Amino acid sequence: MxxxxxxxxxxxxxxxxxxxxxxxxxIVKGLGHEVATFKDPLLALADAIANPADLVVxxxxxxxxxxxxxxxxLRAAADYEDVPMVMISGTDDSAIRYQALDLGVxxxxxxxxxxxxxxxxxxxxxxxxxxxxxxxxxxxxxDHLAPHATAALSSREEEVILRLSRAAEYxxxxxxxxxxxxxxxxRIIGEGLGLDAGKCETLFLAAPxxxxxxxxxxxxxxxxxGKLTSEERAVMEMHTLxxxxxxxxxxxxxxRQAAEIAVSHHERWDGTGYPARVQGExxxxxxxxxxxxxxxxxxxxxxxxxSAWSTQEALAYMTACAGQHxxxxxxxxxTERFDDVLAVKAQHGDAGVAACxxxxxxxxxxxxxx
Numbered sequence: 001m002x003x004x005x006x007x008x009x010x011x012x013x014x015x016x017x018x019x020x021x022x023x024x025x026x027i028v029k030g031l032g033h034e035v036a037t038f039k040d041p042l043l044a045l046a047d048a049i050a051n052p053a054d055l056v057v058x059x060x061x062x063x064x065x066x067x068x069x070x071x072x073x074l075r076a077a078a079d080y081e082d083v084p085m086v087m088i089s090g091t092d093d094s095a096i097r098y099q100a101l102d103l104g105v106x107x108x109x110x111x112x113x114x115x116x117x118x119x120x121x122x123x124x125x126x127x128x129x130x131x132x133x134x135x136x137x138x139x140x141x142x143d144h145l146a147p148h149a150t151a152a153l154s155s156r157e158e159e160v161i162l163r164l165s166r167a168a169e170y171x172x173x174x175x176x177x178x179x180x181x182x183x184x185x186x187r188i189i190g191e192g193l194g195l196d197a198g199k200c201e202t203l204f205l206a207a208p209x210x211x212x213x214x215x216x217x218x219x220x221x222x223x224x225x226g227k228l229t230s231e232e233r234a235v236m237e238m239h240t241l242x243x244x245x246x247x248x249x250x251x252x253x254x255x256r257q258a259a260e261i262a263v264s265h266h267e268r269w270d271g272t273g274y275p276a277r278v279q280g281e282x283x284x285x286x287x288x289x290x291x292x293x294x295x296x297x298x299x300x301x302x303x304x305x306x307s308a309w310s311t312q313e314a315l316a317y318m319t320a321c322a323g324q325h326x327x328x329x330x331x332x333x334x335t336e337r338f339d340d341v342l343a344v345k346a347q348h349g350d351a352g353v354a355a356c357x358x359x360x361x362x363x364x365x366x367x368x369x370x
Contacts, residue, residue: 009033009126012053014044014070015088016062020113024057027119033126041065045073052079054129055122057109060089060096068096068103075104082132082246084125084216088113094231101238104245106216117219128215132246135255177348178297179208184344185293185334186286192333193289203286206258210265210290213243237274240266257286265290268325281327288327292318292334295325300345311342 011028013035015021021037028035036053038044041062048056056074060067067087074080087100090111097108107125109118187204195203214222217239221232228236243262247255264278264287271279273291299314309317315338322331334341 009054009130010051011035011055011057011122011126012044012048013037013057014041014062014067015039015057015059017059020059020088023113023115024118027115028122031119031123031126041067041070045070048074048080049077053083054133055125056080056083056085057122058085058087060087060091060100068100071100071105072103081249084129086122086125098234101235106242107218121219124215128246178301181297181344181348182210182290182293183207184348185296185341186289188337188340188344189289189292189330189333192337193285193329202254202257203289206254206261206286207290207293209243209247209258210261210294211239211243212246212258213239213241213262215246216242237266240264240275260284261286261290263287265294267291269322269327270324273325283327288330292326292330296334296341311345 011033013021013024013028014037015024016039018039021039025035025037033054036044036047036051038047041058042064044058045065056071058067058070062070067089071085071087074083074085084106085104086107086109087105088109088111089096100108107121109121183204186207187200190200190203217236221228221236224232240263244259247259247262250256250259261284263275264284267273267276267278267283267287268291269280269283269288271277273283296314296318299309299317300311302308315335318326318331319335322328
């Protein structure tokens with residue numbers, strides 16, 4: 001595959017409109033990357049197989065083969081399991097958007113093209129690809145290094161994980177302190193459950209990647225200052241699957257656990273969560289732990305549409321929802337170590353105002369009924 005350096009990133013653009021091709025190519029070249037443009041999707045497919053790309057941007061309506069067919073065939077090809085793919089469309093048909101997401105489309109761009117938005121979105125996806133490639137290259141080299149180099153590599157891997165986590169966090173928050181608090185809360189719960197030191201450390205390092213899939217959610221939804229519509233919420237919920245797609249398939253135990261947390265931290269003990277409606281202990285333990293830590297931090301952080309709850313109000317909610325939303329054992333461990341939780345909250349306080357949180361609707365409904 002391509003090098004992880006930004007200067008060598010290759011972007012494939014497919015559109016039957018010459019004007020759109022020229023505009024998109026100009027934007028990508030302005031970001032300092034290589035561009036391959038095609039009006040014929042069949043020729044684009046052949047080129048993509050011969051010369052793997054780091055990002056694919058495709059129009060939806062094209063002759064011979066539409067954008068959905070192109071994405072589907074690329075996803076089935078070698079080297080394209082994790083490559084970000086962007087669909088350009090002038091339609092608002094939710095059925096088409098859901099079909100595109102199911103086929104593996106990472107993000108959508110709407111016609112007419114907004115140059116400023118497109119530039120920002122493509123920059124984010126290319127940065128994600130750069131860090132993703134770098135991370136996997138590091139992990140793949142572990143088994144080939146001399147034992148004395150393993151510790152140094154692990155340290156670098158942890159740094160890449162943290163930076164990749166912050167890449168997602170900075171898209172929907174004024175601060176990255178959320179991932180710091182959330183990771184520490186997770187370790188507190190893990191220790192309270194009696195997990196050994198090694199598992200607690202893995203949990204602590206993997207937890208910050210729980211929302212990495214939000215890098216694939218459009219800014220219009222992610223930064224919306226209020227309640228999401230049902231269609232917007234469905235798109236937002238896809239971040240769990242996007243996160244799993246980004247992280248799955250690694251040879252690193254740490255990355256595998258991060259993938260498990262990403263896909264399961266919005267599942268609920270009673271089986272009403274998402275994306276798979278898994279219930280009880282069938283939910284991975286790290287995912288159950290992350291659910292408690294994530295919701296508590298969301299409650300005690302300010303949002304554009306709500307004030308921060310007090311720590312005692314949030315704890316009361318967590319306790320009330322044990323056995324419904326949360327694993328009772330995780331809530332008990334959290335409660336028994338609440339002094340440690342408060343110490344983390346005090347040390348890593350957050351003055352920023354985070355944006356949309358897709359898991360707060362039922363919480364706010366609970367508060368209104370109380």
